[in-house]
Amino acid sequence: MLGAGQDACALGSAKVPSQEVGLAILGPLHDLDEVAYLRFGSVYRSFSSIEDFEKEIRNENLFGGPGTTGRKTAPDPPQPTEGPSHDVS
Numbered sequence: 427m428l429g430a431g432q433d434a435c436a437l438g439s440a441k442v443p444s445q446e447v448g449l450a451i452l453g454p455l456h457d458l459d460e461v462a463y464l465r466f467g468s469v470y471r472s473f474s475s476i477e478d479f480e481k482e483i484r485n486e487n488l489f490g491g492p493g494t495t496g497r498k499t500a501p502d503p504p505q506p507t508e509g510p511s512h513d514v515s
Contacts, residue, residue: 448466455467
């Protein structure tokens with residue numbers, strides 16, 4: 427996730443604007459954690475409405491859409507099995 431900093435060093439720059447660092451982190455974050463990607467990206471892409479979030483979710487196929495990468499939705503919880511009933515009288 428240090429690509430922006432490494433790129434700046436390669437160019438001989440001592441400073442990297444925080445906006446560039448934030449945008450550079452989005453790619454690896456997308457693969458690591460979709461919720462974190464969406465929350466972090468909303469700041470660095472200046473989301474201003476729910477429609478911005480919806481568009482990003484659709485465009486990036488987040489949360490189990492076709493072609494997603496990274497974390498998926500949680501697996502279904504285990505189903506209870508039927509066992510002997512215990513009458514507590």
